[in-house]
Amino acid sequence: MMATTNSSKYIGEYEKIIKCTSRRPAKGTSGGFTTTLLVNLMEAGQIDTAFVVDSEGTKSFYKEATTVEEIINCRGSKYQLLSPFPLLKNIDKNKKYAIVVLPCQVKKVREISKKNNNAIKLIIGLFCGFMLERKAPDRLVKSLGIEKADVKKIEYRGGKFPGGFKLQTHSGKTVFWPKKYYTLLNKMFAPKACLACPRFSAESADIAVGDAWEEVEYSRVILRNETALKYFEYAKKDLVVKESGFEDIYNTQWHLIQFKKRGVKVRRKVFNFREKYDKLPLYERLTSYFFVYEIFFFKKIRNLLLRMNFKTLFRINQLIRKIDFFIGKFNKKYMENSLKDEEKSGKEKNGSR
Numbered sequence: 262m263m264a265t266t267n268s269s270k271y272i273g274e275y276e277k278i279i280k281c282t283s284r285r286p287a288k289g290t291s292g293g294f295t296t297t298l299l300v301n302l303m304e305a306g307q308i309d310t311a312f313v314v315d316s317e318g319t320k321s322f323y324k325e326a327t328t329v330e331e332i333i334n335c336r337g338s339k340y341q342l343l344s345p346f347p348l349l350k351n352i353d354k355n356k357k358y359a360i361v362v363l364p365c366q367v368k369k370v371r372e373i374s375k376k377n378n379n380a381i382k383l384i385i386g387l388f389c390g391f392m393l394e395r396k397a398p399d400r401l402v403k404s405l406g407i408e409k410a411d412v413k414k415i416e417y418r419g420g421k422f423p424g425g426f427k428l429q430t431h432s433g434k435t436v437f438w439p440k441k442y443y444t445l446l447n448k449m450f451a452p453k454a455c456l457a458c459p460r461f462s463a464e465s466a467d468i469a470v471g472d473a474w475e476e477v478e479y480s481r482v483i484l485r486n487e488t489a490l491k492y493f494e495y496a497k498k499d500l501v502v503k504e505s506g507f508e509d510i511y512n513t514q515w516h517l518i519q520f521k522k523r524g525v526k527v528r529r530k531v532f533n534f535r536e537k538y539d540k541l542p543l544y545e546r547l548t549s550y551f552f553v554y555e556i557f558f559f560k561k562i563r564n565l566l567l568r569m570n571f572k573t574l575f576r577i578n579q580l581i582r583k584i585d586f587f588i589g590k591f592n593k594k595y596m597e598n599s600l601k602d603e604e605k606s607g608k609e610k611n612g613s614r
Contacts, residue, residue, distance in 0.1 A: 269507050270603060271522050273464030277484045280473035280505040291422065291472045292480030294500065295385055296336040298468075299359055300329050301496040308382060312348060312360040314339045318412045319398040323348050338418045342392040342452050345370070354378040361385045363392065364460030364469075371465070383492050386463020388471025388481070390517050391447060391455030401446065402428070404567035405436060422478045438571070445578040448556045449563035456553060457532050459525040461518060462510070468493070473505065474513035481505060511600075516585070519592050523599075524549035545592045552585070 268274045283293035285300070302308045311326045313335040321339040325348060326332045345362055346369065352358060358381045362370055367386050374381035402412055411430045418440070419427025425439040426446075463469040467489045473479035482505075484490055511518065526541060527549035541549065559566070566574065 267507075270599075271518050272462045272469075272483065272507060272510060273485070275469075275483045275485045276487070276490055278505045278507065278510070279482050279484070279502050280476055280479045280509070281482060281500040281502045282479045284499045284501060291338075291418070291424075292478055293336065294480035294482055294496075295361060295470050296332060297499050298385070298492065298496040299326075299332050299361075301499060302359060302383070302492060303329055303332065305495050307357065307492065307495060308359045309356045310358050312345050312358060312362075314343060314361070316415060319402055319409055319415060337416055340393050340417045340447075341395055341397070342455070343395070346373075349373050352377050352380050354380050356380055357382050359383040359385065361387065362463075362466075363387060364389050364463040364466070365454070365458055367463055367465040383468070383488060384466045385468045385470060386466030388462050388469060388514075389455075389458075389460065390521065391451045391458070393446065393450040394452050397446065397450035400450070400563075400567060401426075407434070407436075423472070423474075441578070441582075445559065445566070445574060445581065448559040448581075449566060451556055451560065453532070456556065457525070457529050457534065459521060459529075461521040471510075471514075473509065475509060476503070479503070481510065511596075515593055515596060516589050519545075519589065519596055520549075520552060523592075523596065524552060528553045542595050545595050548588050548592060551588065555581075555585075 266274050266276060281292060281294055283297040285293065285297055299308070299311045299313070303311065309327070311332055312323055313326050313332060314321055315324045315326075315331075315335045316322070316339055321341045321343055323343055323345045324331070324335070326335055342363075345360060345366065349370070352373070354377045360370060360381055360383070362384065364386050367384055370381060370384055374384075398415055399409060402409055405428070407428070407430060411432055411434075412428065413431045414429045416424070416427040418424035420437060420439075423440045425437055425441075427438075428436040462471065462483060467485055469483040469485065471481045473481040482493075484493055523541060523545065527546060531550070531553055540546065566577070569577075
């Protein structure tokens, strides 16, 4: 029997939304769902290879993980804008692959898979606000007075949940910035392409994965189709699973949803995309302009910011977060009204069947 598909204009179509954490000892900061799923699929012979992101020093890069150990070693978030497509040029039509990508990359991955006998069996997409430019880690390391060659490991979500930027050197030095302190980096190094992107929760992937912010060390998982439900069964034994829903996503990430899904109309206009959109209410339109020009401003002065000490950056980041959420909170009513309209439309549609 086919499952009933649910739908939301903010997160796309899906079969089920859950939150879960891994029972396995090796897991990432936010529940370890992706690593656990890929490991179980490889152990069960459902995939031969997983395209995942590894790192060395300040650099992150895609690799083909062909063993369980390689998958485990690649666990954890890497907030750099990376491309999997050079590796996908050489996929074997007779092998079975899984891949972890950003929302903006899903469509092209599907096209490549179709041209290669549907060799990519599972596409896992990550929730995404925006990434960092590839040069961001090098610039940050330099600002800390650390030689690039001395960097042993960088973790973007190292330490206990919610983690933070953790840098370890070969000479024994460790630098740790809690996540709420270093989010200013996002605004300093956000790529232009990310600012024009409306994709938030990997709407076209088989499975979408993000943080379940209301629960410590849990992954939010959107199972979008029958493929997702099928492969999820292979990992259930190693997961603690709880029910979730769109309400949880909205309650914990409404600010990001507004920025990505509604504010994109303004951002794309700033970038001269010649597209027609329904106008947003005046206040929401103004705040959307504020957010995009705020990012432009911090990108412009990032050299100055990187010369400041940690405590000063922390205070600036605290102030900016307070301003963002203060002016943004009034946008919730517009989103809630649109959700009510969507719910009403859905009921009328179901009632007419």
